[in-house]
Amino acid sequence: MASPVSVRGLRKAFGARTVLDDVDLEIAPGEFVALLGRSGCGKSTLLRILAGLDREITGQAVVSGTVSIAFQQPRLLPWRKVWRNIALGLHKPDGRAVALRALEEVRLPDHADAWPLTLSGGEAQRVSLARALVREPDVLLLDEPFGALDALTRLAMHHLVEDLWARHQPAVLLVTHDVDEALLLADRVLVLDEGRIVATHHVDLPRPRRRASVVEQRTRVLADLGVDVDTAA
Numbered sequence: 001m002a003s004p005v006s007v008r009g010l011r012k013a014f015g016a017r018t019v020l021d022d023v024d025l026e027i028a029p030g031e032f033v034a035l036l037g038r039s040g041c042g043k044s045t046l047l048r049i050l051a052g053l054d055r056e057i058t059g060q061a062v063v064s065g066t067v068s069i070a071f072q073q074p075r076l077l078p079w080r081k082v083w084r085n086i087a088l089g090l091h092k093p094d095g096r097a098v099a100l101r102a103l104e105e106v107r108l109p110d111h112a113d114a115w116p117l118t119l120s121g122g123e124a125q126r127v128s129l130a131r132a133l134v135r136e137p138d139v140l141l142l143d144e145p146f147g148a149l150d151a152l153t154r155l156a157m158h159h160l161v162e163d164l165w166a167r168h169q170p171a172v173l174l175v176t177h178d179v180d181e182a183l184l185l186a187d188r189v190l191v192l193d194e195g196r197i198v199a200t201h202h203v204d205l206p207r208p209r210r211r212a213s214v215v216e217q218r219t220r221v222l223a224d225l226g227v228d229v230d231t232a233a
């Protein structure tokens with residue numbers, strides 16, 4: 001089957017500044033890929049290009065099928081109830097029923113008629129995931145979706161995302177700063193540095209993974225990010 005994400009020789013510049021420089025990336029159907037890199041290295045720029053939000057590029061960035069994206073901020077419309085936020089743009093006669101099913105999947109079955117501003121950060125992010133999933137995306141782009149959450153909520157979200165991914169099997173590209181998050185969730189971890197993919201780590205550990213099981217690989221990924229664990233400790 002063709003790769004749902006196929007990037008070849010991608011280059012992106014803002015004025016004189018090159019932000020992505022000759023990026024190649026193939027993501028297989030149902031594959032979970034995490035993208036790590038220092039602040040400003042071009043991660044969100046790559047995601048925005050894949051989402052079709054930025055088309056001024058050189059090279060090739062082809063995404064096949066349906067694409068959904070979720071951001072660090074849930075970006076819910078405050079004047080629409082939760083279920084309407086999820087059903088927005090679906091153009092299905094049974095939009096409410098579809099939204100309710102999605103809310104059950106993200107374990108918020110009782111929040112269909114809530115207003116977004118009454119939700120906690122974690123709940124709002126789960127609504128955002130439900131909104132992304134009702135489109136049954138072939139490609140799910142996640143731009144630091146757990147970055148603004150507290151540590152406990154983040155753990156719960158990891159389980160939820162892994163569960164949803166296993167059930168729906170979209171190809172996933174997750175942008176994160178959290179090395180453990182990347183190693184716990186992804187089949188493959190990429191390190192982006194100054195607009196280039198400088199390292200690739202295949203994570204062959206069985207699922208569900210535990211934090212203890214990723215320790216060894218964490219050291220190697222951190223080294224690619226320029227962090228010496230011994231000195232940092």
Ligand SMILES: Nc1ncnc2c1ncn2[C@@H]1O[C@H](COP(=O)(O)OP(=O)(O)OP(=O)(O)O)[C@@H](O)[C@H]1O
Nearest residue numbers: 014015019037038039040041042043044045046177
């Ligand atoms: N619209 C824009 N115009 C000009 N420069 C931009 C624009 N968008 C992003 N940049 C620049 O491109 C570089 C990469 O930004 P990007 O948001 O992709 O980084 P990032 O790796 O996602 O960073 P972070 O981890 O902090 O979110 C940054 O230097 C940023 O200032």
